[in-house]
Amino acid sequence: MSHLAHTDPAIAELIGAELKRQQNGLEMIPSENFTSLAVMEAMGSVLTNKYSEGYPGKRYYGGNQIIDQVEETCRTRAKELFGVAHANVQPYSGSPANQAVYFALLNPGDTVLGMELAQGGHLTHGYKLNFSGKYYHSVSYGVDRETKLLNYDVIKEIAKKEKPKLIVCGATAYPRKIDFSEFQKIALEVSAYLLADISHIAGLVIADAHQSPVPYADVITTTTHKTLRGPRGAMILLPKVEDRLHDLYHTTSKRNLAELIDAAIIPGLQGGPHNHQTAAIAVSLKEAMTDEFKVYGRQIVANAKALAESLAQNGLELVTGGTDNHLILIDLTDAGLSGAEAEKLLDEVGITVNKNMIPFDLRKPLDPSGIRLGTPALTTRGFTEDNMRVIGKTIAEIIKNPNDETNKKRVRRTVHALTQTHPLYPEF
Numbered sequence: 001m002s003h004l005a006h007t008d009p010a011i012a013e014l015i016g017a018e019l020k021r022q023q024n025g026l027e028m029i030p031s032e033n034f035t036s037l038a039v040m041e042a043m044g045s046v047l048t049n050k051y052s053e054g055y056p057g058k059r060y061y062g063g064n065q066i067i068d069q070v071e072e073t074c075r076t077r078a079k080e081l082f083g084v085a086h087a088n089v090q091p092y093s094g095s096p097a098n099q100a101v102y103f104a105l106l107n108p109g110d111t112v113l114g115m116e117l118a119q120g121g122h123l124t125h126g127y128k129l130n131f132s133g134k135y136y137h138s139v140s141y142g143v144d145r146e147t148k149l150l151n152y153d154v155i156k157e158i159a160k161k162e163k164p165k166l167i168v169c170g171a172t173a174y175p176r177k178i179d180f181s182e183f184q185k186i187a188l189e190v191s192a193y194l195l196a197d198i199s200h201i202a203g204l205v206i207a208d209a210h211q212s213p214v215p216y217a218d219v220i221t222t223t224t225h226k227t228l229r230g231p232r233g234a235m236i237l238l239p240k241v242e243d244r245l246h247d248l249y250h251t252t253s254k255r256n257l258a259e260l261i262d263a264a265i266i267p268g269l270q271g272g273p274h275n276h277q278t279a280a281i282a283v284s285l286k287e288a289m290t291d292e293f294k295v296y297g298r299q300i301v302a303n304a305k306a307l308a309e310s311l312a313q314n315g316l317e318l319v320t321g322g323t324d325n326h327l328i329l330i331d332l333t334d335a336g337l338s339g340a341e342a343e344k345l346l347d348e349v350g351i352t353v354n355k356n357m358i359p360f361d362l363r364k365p366l367d368p369s370g371i372r373l374g375t376p377a378l379t380t381r382g383f384t385e386d387n388m389r390v391i392g393k394t395i396a397e398i399i400k401n402p403n404d405e406t407n408k409k410r411v412r413r414t415v416h417a418l419t420q421t422h423p424l425y426p427e428f
């Protein structure tokens with residue numbers, strides 16, 4: 001990055017420092033990953049220079065012959081990879097993607113049923129301080145108090161009582177599989193649209209390591225930078241273009257679902273698409289079409305299971321007792337320290353996780369009772385089950401001995417050895 005170093009040494013130095021942090025630490029935040037250099041080259045390309053409001057073949061700016069091909073390539077790959085009828089690849093990120101779905105299908109004040117943030121949902125699934133809770137009538141479901149699992153009978157009862165126009169399924173801190181077919185049954189029974197937000201598990205869906213929502217949901221949103229391992233960004237996918245609830249909810253509009261979604265992105269919410277981002281998403285989708293990616297997606301889950309087993313064997317309590325996907329939620333209630341303390345402690349030894357609410361948490365979001373960790377990024381570095389067992393034991397030792405400086409030194413050496421044997425971006 002010689003030009004950057006010359007023009008802005010301060011920022012160049014910070015980027016260099018962040019590269020070192022990523023290379024020398026164990027990145028275990030389940031929503032983070034490491035893109036390929038090919039993705040980053042597309043992201044840092046001249047495509048950032050171009051305005052292209054509109055869609056391929058229908059732009060408000062000249063000079064878009066090449067950009068049209070970039071976006072069309074990305075859309076075509078998204079449709080092929082997920083097996084859907086329509087893809088909008090312009091959302092700037094996950095929250096704008098969900099916002100666009102609400103904008104397309106709902107009117108202000110309409111009822112939305114989503115998973116409560118504090119129980120594993122997302123801000124945009126109806127949190128009271130988010131647009132989704134302020135402009136819409138938001139009602140929520142959570143997990144069962146005993147099992148900490150989704151209880152579809154209870155969700156159905158809530159849906160029958162509240163009669164939502166949109167049901168949102170998908171989570172950011174739920175370590176088990178989501179049954180989209182059960183959600184579909186509920187949505188059909190109450191005449192609601194079903195939005196599946198698969199941001200966390202998109203890569204697992206591609207790898208057949210999680211049920212696909214395609215046969216069940218009306219609309220699917222996903223970010224592109226988590227298990228899918230692309231650049232930051234998002235997509236809205238439609239299994240079918242026809243709007244099955246058109247007659248019920250859109251009597252004055254003749255537009256199908258694809259037209260409603262596309263119009264919600266522009267002119268509804270966004271201006272010019274980020275073409276460098278679209279190109280980088282296209283590259284990551286090409287990577288996700290390979291057999292190697294399928295192996296990768298399954299290894300994420302195998303690694304998470306090995307890590308969960310090790311954490312539990314070494315005395316830590318896991319919400320639901322383990323995991324079926326890429327993430328694990330540790331309940332620290334009996335460990336004698338808070339989520340914020342555990343996050344800081346692990347940071348000190350080069351292990352990055354994030355503090356997180358656990359279901360029915362009595363503590364507050366900035367200092368909750370849990371930490372959330374996952375395996376997508378380490379799996380990209382080539383870590384396997386044996387490494388996970390070592391890491392699980394190491395994390396447990398740190399949490400159980402927060403003041404043991406000798407142990408911390410030893411763990412730093414373990415982290416160093418693991419990162420050296422699994423190099424990240426060795427080209428730099």
Ligand code: DSN
Nearest residue numbers: 030031094122172199
């Ligand atoms: N911020 C993301 C996560 O970490 O799960 C969700 O958008």
